[in-house]
Every structure is written in structure tokens, then in C-alpha cells.
Amino acid sequence: MASSTIRSIKSVVPLLDRVLVQRFKPETKTASGLFLPSSSASSPLPEAHVIAAGPGAPNKDGQIVPMSVQPGDKILLPSWGGNQIKVGEEEYLLIRDSEILAKVME
Template sequence: MKATAIRNIKSLVPLLDRVLVQRIKAEAKTASGIYLPESSVKELNEARVLAVGPGALDKDGKRVPMGVQAGDRVLIPQYGGTSIKVGEEEYHIFRDSEILAKINE
């Protein structure tokens, strides 16, 4: 069986109550302009929502609305979800219920 390589993340559409996110990279430079070594920069639990599924179905067959939408900034769990690598970029898929919070700007 041949593995399918995803060439463009825009071609990936989440199903049901799943949310496609990309972690926001931490700043490698302090406010005063000092560059930090890569080993001291922690991975943030903050991500940008790229795409959402249509929502899960409840027991009556009605769609449950999603809690987030494309473009939202959210807090995600440190572990879990499914990682997807496209080129050098890494993306994650979580269930809507796994998203911890939405960040209002």
C-alpha cells in the first residue's frame, strides 16, 4: 500500500467535529532584542484554527454547532490530537471538545 503525501494543507478538510490547527511559534527574540537559543524557546499551547468540520451529529441526527471557526486563536492541550506534516510545517487535528479555550483578541 502506498502512502499518500499531502502536498497542500488547504486540500485537507476535517470531518465531523474535528479542528485543523497550527501551533503558533514562540518568539525567539525578547522584547529588548536578545535572541534566545532554540533549546530555551518552549512550544506554546496556542494555535490558529485553519479549518473546522461541519460538526458532530447528536442522537437525533441534528448537527451540533462547532465551538470555534477558521481564523480563531485557541489554547490546545500539550499532548494529544493527530500530527500531520506537510513539507517542513507541522499541523494538528483535535476534536472540538479537546480545544481548551478560545482567545478573544
């Protein structure tokens, strides 16, 4: 995990084909007010919100390949990979564009 020297997540700018995301926090309470145990909070495919995206990585010809996501997108992540960043109490993840499984269209 990265050191906590980062004061604001706005100061983190992803490079190349990296994407900064924040996973959605699992629901801890049902609509009727019942509290859920932490064991029921795990989802098979974690969902996340894209905070920032790099410009894209160059291909073998030197052309920049555009990113498949942009800030504000909702995505599905694999349960592995990426680098965690903690800013205060909030946790974020830096992943490669190619690791994103899907974009959730609403």
C-alpha cells in the same frame, strides 16, 4: 505523523467535529534582539490558529452540533492529543472540538 503525500494544507478538509490548527511558533528572540534558549520557549498552554473546522458531529438524536470555533480563531490547546500532519516544513494538528480548552478573544 502522517505521510508527506499532502501537497497543500488547503486540500485537508476536517470531517465531523475535527479542527485543523497550526500552533504558534515560540519566540526565539526578544524585542531587544537577545536570542532565547529553546528550553524557555515552552508555554504551559500552547496557542494555535484555526485553519479549518469540520461541520460538526451528530448527537444521539441525529442533529448536527455546531462547532465552537471557526477558521481564524485563536485557541488554547492541551499539551497532549491530536494527530500531527506535516506539509513541507510546516506542522499542523488535527484535534477534536471537545479537546480545545479555550478560545482567545482579542
